[in-house]
Amino acid sequence: MKTKIYKKLMIGLCFLSTSLNAQDLLDKLNAEFPDKAVYEIATFKTTRIALGQSVETRKKGALEITLYNRYWDTPNPESQRFLADKVSTRFGLDYAITNNFTFGAGYTTFDKITDGYVKYRLLKQLKNSKKPSFSITLFQGISHRKLNDIPNSIYDPTTSSDKYSFTSQVLIAHKFNTNLSLQIAPTFIHRSSNVVNEDPNNHFAIGFGGRHKIGGHTSIVSEYYYVANPLKSIETYNVFMVGINWEVSDLMLQFHITNARNYAEDTFITQTVDNFNFKNPNLHFGVNATFILHTNKNKLK
Amino acid sequence: MNKTLLLLLFFLGSFAAKENQFIARQGQISFFSYTSVENIEAKNNQVLSFLDIDKKEIAISMLMRAFVFKKDLMYEHFNESYIESDIFPKASFLGKIIDFNPLEEEQTKMVFGKLTIHGISKEVEIKSTIKNTNGNYSISGDFEVMVKDFDIKIPPVLASNIAKSISIKFNFKYQPYED
Numbered sequence: 001m002k003t004k005i006y007k008k009l010m011i012g013l014c015f016l017s018t019s020l021n022a023q024d025l026l027d028k029l030n031a032e033f034p035d036k037a038v039y040e041i042a043t044f045k046t047t048r049i050a051l052g053q054s055v056e057t058r059k060k061g062a063l064e065i066t067l068y069n070r071y072w073d074t075p076n077p078e079s080q081r082f083l084a085d086k087v088s089t090r091f092g093l094d095y096a097i098t099n100n101f102t103f104g105a106g107y108t109t110f111d112k113i114t115d116g117y118v119k120y121r122l123l124k125q126l127k128n129s130k131k132p133s134f135s136i137t138l139f140q141g142i143s144h145r146k147l148n149d150i151p152n153s154i155y156d157p158t159t160s161s162d163k164y165s166f167t168s169q170v171l172i173a174h175k176f177n178t179n180l181s182l183q184i185a186p187t188f189i190h191r192s193s194n195v196v197n198e199d200p201n202n203h204f205a206i207g208f209g210g211r212h213k214i215g216g217h218t219s220i221v222s223e224y225y226y227v228a229n230p231l232k233s234i235e236t237y238n239v240f241m242v243g244i245n246w247e248v249s250d251l252m253l254q255f256h257i258t259n260a261r262n263y264a265e266d267t268f269i270t271q272t273v274d275n276f277n278f279k280n281p282n283l284h285f286g287v288n289a290t291f292i293l294h295t296n297k298n299k300l301k
Numbered sequence: 302m303n304k305t306l307l308l309l310l311f312f313l314g315s316f317a318a319k320e321n322q323f324i325a326r327q328g329q330i331s332f333f334s335y336t337s338v339e340n341i342e343a344k345n346n347q348v349l350s351f352l353d354i355d356k357k358e359i360a361i362s363m364l365m366r367a368f369v370f371k372k373d374l375m376y377e378h379f380n381e382s383y384i385e386s387d388i389f390p391k392a393s394f395l396g397k398i399i400d401f402n403p404l405e406e407e408q409t410k411m412v413f414g415k416l417t418i419h420g421i422s423k424e425v426e427i428k429s430t431i432k433n434t435n436g437n438y439s440i441s442g443d444f445e446v447m448v449k450d451f452d453i454k455i456p457p458v459l460a461s462n463i464a465k466s467i468s469i470k471f472n473f474k475y476q477p478y479e480d
Contacts, residue, residue: 025360026395029351032324038366042381059373178387216382216454247382248458249339250374294372300331300344 038127043135043175044183046290047094047102047119049209049223050256051241051268054183055137055173057121058096061296066092066106068263068288073280086110086281090263108263115264117141117167125175132174139169143264154233154271155193165266166190169207179213187225189266196233203270204228211245219245221256225269239268240276243286254288321355323438323475330363330471334464341375341463343368350473352438354403359412359440361394361473383453384419392418398431407432419451441472 044054047064058064068090092106100121107114123136145155145163155163166189173183185207194201209223223241230236243256259276260268261284274282328348334341348363365386370376380386396414409430416425429442445466448455455463 024395025351025353025358026362026393029349029360029362030391030393032326032349033362033364042377045381062373178385216385217456247378248456249378249462292374294374297371298369298373300342300369300371301346 039124040127040135040175043125043173043181044211044221045219045245045247046252046254046288048254048288049183049211049221049241050243050245050254050286050288051223051239051258051260051263052185052207052209052225052265053117053119053137053139053169053171054209055121055135055171057100057102057119057137058094058292059296060096060099061294062096063293063295064092064094064104065291065293066090066094066288068092068106068286070258070261070263070284070286072261072282072284075280088261088263106263111262111264111267112146113143113262113264113267114146115141115143117265125173135171135173135175137171137173139167139171139265141167141169141265143167143266154191154195154199154231164192165264167265167269169265173209179219181211183207183209185209187265187269189270191266191270198232200229200231203230203266205269207269217247221245221254227270231270234271234273236270237272237275239272241286250292252288252290252292254286254290256286256288258284258286260284320477321353322478323352323354324478325350325352325473325475328361328363328471328473330469332467332469334467336462336464338462341370343370343375343379345369348471348473350440350475351478352440352473352475354401354438357398357401359394359396359398359414361471363392364390365392366390383455389418389420392416394425396425396427398429401431403433405431405433416446418446419453421451423450436477438475439473440475441470443468443470445469 044056046054047056047058048054070088071084073085088108088110090106090108092104094102094104096102102119105116118140120138122138123134125135126133143165168188169185171183171185173181175181187205187207189203189205191201205225205227207225211219211221213219221243225239227238237259239260241256241258243254246253259274259282260272262268326349327346328350329346330348331344345363345368347367348361351360365384366380394414394416396412399411399413401410402408409428412427412429415422427442427444429440432439445468447466
């Protein structure tokens with residue numbers, strides 16, 4: 001009796017072992033992959049969604065040369081040109097010291113603002129993670145304005161040292177799938193000088209941004225900034241942008257329409273005086289060109 | 302009792318068959334695209350492969366995200382825009398080595414099989430050099446694939462940057478496989 005059970009057990013084992021052998025070699029191989037954490041890449045294609053910053057930083061040694069242009073028409077009836085009466089250009093350079101740390105600076109022709117920033121990538125979103133995982137990047141910006149003679153300036157015209165503004169942001173983004181990424185950005189802005197006392201020196205704002213891929217190389221992007229305590233001396237509007245990102249090898253092109261005229265974070269978030277509509281001079285057409293140069297090349301061992 | 306012994310032998314025999322399986326955990330695959338505009342080169346050092354010397358079968362699987370490029374931006378474009386590694390994370394190959402003699406020290410044989418990239422499978426034949434140094438196998442070779450065969454879309458403005466035919470090199474060093 002005992003031997004019978006033994007036999008049956010043996011036969012069973014034989015079947016088991018042969019069926020294991022017949023198992024698809026490829027399935028078995030795929031089970032051999034080590035269990036390593038994989039991070040999401042390309043939550044956004046560029047370090048800026050279009051107006052404001054995105055969670056993205058470049059990899060170590062990447063130098064970004066940027067040229068941003070924004071065009072708009074003056075409201076006077078003699079305006080002949082299509083969206084090209086006025087232009088504001090920002091020249092910028094950004095450099096990634098490490099994969100997570102980037103700094104950059106730029107100068108804007110129209111408002112004569114020099115801006116600089118540092119950006120640190122704190123957390124990266126895990127791929128295929130069961131728990132909710134986010135990308136978090138810290139941003140600190142500073143801007144200085146040169147103009148003394150702007151009419152109705154909210155900055156004190158008598159001193160030069162007080163024409164600074166500081167922007168701090170926590171950029172939080174989630175890539176929902178291959179195509180859709182959303183970002184939320186609590187923002188704190190501090191302006192050192194005030195002409196009008198009723199204007200707040202500190203502003204709280206929150207930024208919403210998103211992108212939706214519509215092809216391998218193109219995506220639709222949009223951004224909106226809500227300011228909790230806007231300026232009181234002048235009427236300002238919240239900033240809205242909608243546009244298309246297009247990447248061609250090392251060159252990224254961003255086309256968009258917006259009501260923002262300035263480029264420095266603090267200025268466009270709190271001091272946009274145009275509402276978003278298609279009347280002149282409210283409609284701004286923007287083209288951001290970003291060229292990426294790799295000063296550090298990986299060695300293929 | 303004799304029957305039991307026979308069954309035991311059979312069972313051991315089928316168990317021993319596993320010793321004819323070899324695995325490569327750090328297989329190397331690199332690819333090159335040469336055009337007059339730009340050269341693209343990438344390497345994956347974490348390719349997995351099985352070699353079954355009894356069945357003369359070979360299986361290869363790799364993660365597309367494990368490729369390293371000279372320029373980091375190329376890595377992003379490769380994964381995001383061309384190979385779409387979110388949707389098709391792996392590329393694989395399953396084939397048979399024709400006239401394979403496990404005992405020969407060095408032999409050049411044809412491998413026939415199914416190559417799957419970007420979710421598309423193609424029958425291919427690859428000339429490979431198989432070496433046996435004291436029971437340790439290694440397989441190497443190179444071949445070409447056409448980009449259009451695997452439904453990888455290249456926008457017209459970038460058509461001159463990416464070669465129509467990509468050359469692929471591989472090198473696997475196997476060790477005996479244990480479960």
